[in-house]
Amino acid sequence: MEELLEQDLTDKNIAILHPDLGIGGAEQLIINVALALQEKGANVIMYTPRFDPDRCFEDCSKLNIQVRGSLFPRSILGRFFALCAYIRMLLCALHVAFFAGGFDCILLDQVSFPIPILRCVNRNVVFYCHFPDKLLCTERTSWFKRLYRWVLDTLEEKTTGMARKVLVNSEFTKEVYHNAFPTLNTEPNVLYPCIIEKNFELPESFNGKSVIYEMLNIPKSQPLPKLVTSLNRYERKKNIGLAIRSFRALINYEGVDPDQYLLVIAGGYDNAVTENVEHYEELLQLAEGLTNIRFLRSISNEERLTLLRYTDVQLYTPENEHFGIVPVEAMYMGCIVLACNSGGPTESIVNGRTGFLLDADDVSQWGKKLHEIFQGQSPNKLLEILKTQAKERVEAKFSFNAFANQLAEYIQ
Template sequence: MVRIVFLHPDLGIGGAERLVVDAALALKSRGHEVSFLTNHHDPSHCFKETSDGTFQVQVVGDWLPRKIFGRFYALCAYLRMMYAALYASLVLSRQEHLDVFFCDQISVGVPILKLAKRRPKIIFYCHFPDQLLSIREGYIKSVYRAPLNYLEEFTVGMADVTLVNSKFTLRVFGDTFRRLDGVPDVLYPSLNTKNFDAMQAKIAQKESIEFGVHGCENIPRNAFVFLDINRYERKKNHALALHAFRLLIDALPISESRRCRLIIAGGYDNRIVENVEHYEELHQLVNKLELRENVLLLRSPNDDEKFVLLYKAHCLLYTPDNEHFGIVPLEGMYMSKPVIALNSGGPTETIVNNSTGFLCEQQPTKFADAMLQLYKDDALRERMGVMGHKRVQQKFSFEAFTDKLNNIVESVMKPAWTKENNMKKET
């Protein structure tokens, strides 16, 4: 058994959080002891595994500021994670025996974790270089980011093992961190398909006229539903879905357009200014496009509501450009839904064009054409759904994810186990 602590900045409900929770579930299933250390955890805004007692979750440093004068978000995030790493290395590691730290998103804590008693191994999972996630705002911003960018590259290179979430991210990693010699291993995110299967059976038994999701009470049973799941951030490009949907409505007879619905279900946090602002921006766009009767904007649906939405939807839209991986297309495909996504980034590795969905250029007309095709052709939609489900089972299964991650953990522990065995023999 290996004692593993996951360090994650904010245990909310995003794709990065889903990855670390699934990684923890995978390692726990192999008999390892797993817990979380984080800067923030809201039991009402998280994945249920982090609030129902499945894992021990300890919060440290939440009193530190998230921003200074409305700015310096990255600096504050780095300081908060450094504080968590200090606690892990100087307090937690002295209270109990620790074997592995699993870090992601922010690498600045890696060298601090090396201060820990008995020197636990450190695995760093790179969803995407942090320096590429910030919006460029001219010379002053570049000067501010320069030391942080150097620190990111330096600290990523200090991890014992580095992982990335896709071949696309692997290429970006190499182009960004040119001073690093090692080549990270690709560990694709996966789905805990047992949960999906159980929920799907549960929903099928309780299926009724209503959706059963707060905010969807007035959706008719014969509605044709396009679903867009992603956080309320501008880079997620929800506006593309709205403009394409408007074109679809215009292309259909009135009798048919009335049954079409677009549901945008986005992660939303009142503490994040962009979430609040962008949600309002999308509301205004809905009004401008005269789609009030056909579009619903839902905020932070819980796990059960998300399953219902995926189950009831006819097609999934995925609009971010150059998304590093994107777990949502896998969720849609496993639920046998065709996926329409941009022909860039991680979706090019998960979606097979014209087989499990469509990969389109970033133009509303291209998206609308694909949406119209799936709306009109039931057989095509069903066939793509079947192929998508098979693809997730064959290439992105939770079992394969668990096997690979467990092998990585055992491999990184081998030197320590060999040293420990030699010491026992000497005594």
């Protein structure tokens, strides 16, 4: 990343709008945006229709978060989630535009629908496009659903083009943006997500080994097995089943002692989200017969860091992921990452140097790579070399300081 001049946003008033400040990659990024702008001296207020202090990232405690637009329901009879999200964000935007006072800049992400309203009072509107929403909803079987989505898709394209500046999370998403919105002349700028390095430090007094044994329900008298981990929300598009099938392929190799390995499936889980509940049950069925597997749901940040610290190989299974912050976090913590050879991971991972990029539909390839890492010649030496190179790449390309400087330059 080319060197950027230090930018000063002192006394700039900036509003950030986000539809649901829960736990996920988009939420982590928008929180980092707010923290980066604060780091540059700006006064930042985050507005959201949904925020639960018991289900959020710890860094939310450092931000001024106000809930607006929550009176409208999240769905109507269990349907129309997208439409309801649009309306909730619209109500939130109306408050920001006409009742919250003046701002030097307004930044929003995920839902572009409020941009015309915000532009009525402020020309400096920035939209962060994680991925076009029209491509995330692919179920359009009925004529009503096709008409419904056509209206929303058209609104998305038209309103996205009204932002003064559009940011995307990767070159992959930039290309998808151009293909999805052919009528727009806006040229997006790439702003890679980052990690906040100090958030990955645990106090010296922290007994990580005791915590990991307790998390994974392993008797402390036993040696810790080699850990293979999947960190993703319990959603079908995250393709977590690939991690289970790959691990099964590893332990089925001749000569492999299954007791030496443990697969950990961990990630965001919300009882109020039907897909989370259903997919968890589906994964339990897929893992039937595997005794060396653990399912962890909605783990704390401390538990997440502990898990990453002791993980040997991180399996990142989503295909065509927009960016994917998990591989970056895992590389920084010294894990070897196996990811699908598509989307954002092809920009964060250097194949063969900081991790491995594999075909999403070839389970045997994933199992073979796991076997090579753990059972190949001089496996410990290979692990250490890859871990060192991975951390160096994150520090050079995905640091918080580089992210803050580039974001501040765009805002200026």
